[in-house]
Amino acid sequence: MNKNYASILIFTVMLTLLLSGCGAGNSASDSSNESESASGNVTLTYGLWDQVQQPAMEKIIAKFEEQHPDIHVEIKLTPWNEYWTKLETAATGGNLPDVFWINGASLPKYASNNQLLNLDDYAKDTSLDFGNYPQGLVDIYTYDGKHYGVPKDMDAIGLWYNKSLFDQAGIPYPDETWDWNKAVEAAQKLTDPANGIWGLPAQFQGQTGYYNTILEAGGGFYTDDGKKSLYDSPESIRGLQLQTDLIHKYKVSPTLAQMTDTSPKDLFRSGKVAMLIDGSWNVKDFATNEYTKNNVDVALLPKDKLRTSVIHGLANVGAANTKHPKEVIEFLDFLGSKESADIQGEDGTALPAFHGGQELWLKSVPQFHLQNLLDMANAAKALPRGPQNAKLDGLEEEYLKSAYTGESTPEEAAKAYAKAVNEAIASNP
């Protein structure tokens, strides 16, 4: 009997050993990081999500490593769709990359939980000067009065248009004289249902849609104290209506359902859309696409009460618990320099945020009038940032959608949304 129990025990122990021993051979190369730092060198990890920008980032790193032979930077690329899930998991495990990309929407979450390096603590060790970047961007990455991010690039919004379709219709290209009436008039002439051509789609998105027209109509998003929504103001309602009228009143835009099925940008790329409000991030794509390469250009947005747009941009941030804060700051310092702005500009994928660092970017695609995008950026305002309040997330899409589907008027939708926002803020101050 004892024998039997013993064999059960041995069997169990064996399995446990198998289990814990499996793959032990794989760990040999894990320790490369530590061994490097032991010999006086430091390896920083750099988290980012856009594979398209990786080559430019590699060039920047090469330059940086040239100047700092004792620091090595390793890119950790996570695709956009999984970037935030992974970042959050890593942060929960206290394991963030030393330096990483962040966007405006995620900054408050990471800054308020002390996950990010406060750049002001190191201000005297660096040549970082936040005056080098557009104030709107610096504000996005400031939390409780402290600087956390070094602006990397900016997303300017402009009016992309198809030159061939304009030529065929005999309409002059959009220019600085255009207001929304003129844009709608042109869009109506350009729309050609028989050939499936749309004049001006109203994309159901803030950044490439109603944020811009709301600001242009003189409206806003939140009161200065962040306590109330401004969506129910007549100006904001008008801004929303400028968009939805394109669908319902003028019929120069596909319906929301059609746009969900086939994105306006794909239609634009195939010559089926005459005008498209979209961002500077498309420059390289449009410049390489067989069709758009020679057939499209970019203009200023049509003005309403004023001419403006929203601006957003990414920033580079450092992890609060990095083992090498000094090196992280040196790297951030370099990422925020004119030198690295020039490398980005030359590559053409992203519009550098550094003042005066955009010349090379402007020249990167000579056939497009990129100056128009830069002018829009210079006249732009920051993306709306409401109070930190989980109850606000998703409300915007939920309420404004009905104005796009036509289930309610822009006025009804905007007022209902404003009411929901005010209630959410009041219930959770």
Added chain:
Amino acid sequence: MTTVTHAKQKRRFQPMIIHIVLMVGSFLMVVPVLWSLLTSLKAPDEVTRIPITILPGQPHWDNFQKVADLLPFMTFYWNTIVTTLVKVLFGLLFSSLAAYAFARIHFPGRTLLFLLVLSVMMVPGQVFLIPQYLLMKDLGWLNSLKAITVTGMFSAYSTFLLRQFFLGLPSELEESARIDGCNPFRIYWNIMLPLAKPGLISVAIISTLWSWNDFLWPLVVNDSMDKMTLAVGLASLQGQFTTNYPVLMAGMLLAVWPMILIFFLLQKQFIEGITLGGLKG
């Protein structure tokens, strides 16, 4: 005589029906797959062209070259093969052991423990992400193939499938072995495992597939290029605003052909039903 020809006709007729039904099914199965294949041969802007173009204007075979240049495929293959092999073999061992015990040994608490195993399938998979990550961190296993592998070795799904399989097998053989004084492990190993071969093959196929295409966990737990598996490596080809779909599709086809081959070879094992050594029938 008439009955003989009738039977002959029937014998030829039935396979015909089977062929026709299977061909229709195959057509439905293959159209979207063909679409992926055709996409891999297109130029990037052909993919989003409207109206949709079905055939590539000019086949771009260089997409395959491009993706092979872009990613270290040999490393990815190696990591994927190693992790899959370990996961499948240990998975088969652990789940068949437990499945046999759950099916045949009436130990106290058996129902409760089985329920506990099943309950793991009843919560959304994302629930496991952060706790497993923290565990790997505590073990110091982050960025290792161990971490990618270990979570795939314990499968409620496989255990449940094999338990059903064992339950369906006749118990006479076991009885006689037990009378001969075999212990349960010997019965499991020498008698029941060989009988459960079809079940083991289907578990092997399914777990190979899952391991090969496993995505979120290897992505979260590892961030060094030399530990990446195929599915994770490929995803890095997706940009935020633009993705070169033809190159991505070409990469996917390069990543999955071994799976198709493995399936083709494994399914050939489904030939005859089991033989029970004259005990039943």
Added chain:
Amino acid sequence: MNAKQPSSINAKRSKLKRREYGWGYAMVFPLLFGMSALFIWPVLRTIYLSFTEWSDFGNYHWTGLSNYIRLLRDTAVYHSLLHTLQYVIIYVPAIVILSTLAGVLLSSKVRGISVYRTIFFLPSVLMPAAIAMSWKWILNGDYGLLNAGLKLLSIHGVSWLTDSRTVLIAVVGVAVWGAVGLQAVIIISGIKGISPMLYEAASIEGAGRVSQFFRITLPLITPTLFFVSVTSLIGAMQVFDLIYMMVGTVAIDHVNTVVYLFYQQAFIKNDKGYASSIAVLLFIMILIVTALQFKLQKRWVHYD
């Protein structure tokens, strides 16, 4: 004397029994050991978290039942339950019937069966992103392959993935398409687990193929069918990925399921406590349905 013998037999029997129990525990131990750390512990943790309010990165405080009270009042929860139910009701019968049919046909001995099996298996090897992309083009309203085909039959197709009437059917269709090959593999293994002698005996008795199917194949693969129906049901109640990738803004209100809601709360709104209570709700529902299936199996599943 007479009284002593049975008790010694009993003692011997109980010793044997205990030894067998020991083996039982030892054989489930490796699985349970790994599972406890990797899976069961996270499940327990989720249950615990459902009673807390979570602020970011692992800080939380106990809030008692408040998440559950919110759950009961949240209309989004009822909508998602309804959509999940609708999905389950269409998906589960479809996949069980179609994969049984495919499994039976794919285990017949006709020429080229390996090729057929491999073709049916193809959808399972594709990346979900590729599946979603291909099907989005096929189902596209204005330019899709399906509607182009329907046009030849003079049928005017709708925009399958944005029309509230068709979006659910479209998603179920793609899900069945993607899963049927793999489920068929399981059915095939069930069929191949049947002793050929049974068929020989039946054909000696003069039973035809159809009668063999109903008298032998079907009853003997019921354990496998039971597995397929339980796991398909569990999978269907957790449907998420496909919907997330295929359905855009407009129609999402008609198909957002429980796990979609969970994902939204956990990773987009970052309300992990509330998300956990949704997960627990789902867990309890699946547990009940599964337990019911186990109870009902006595009526139709034949073990040996």
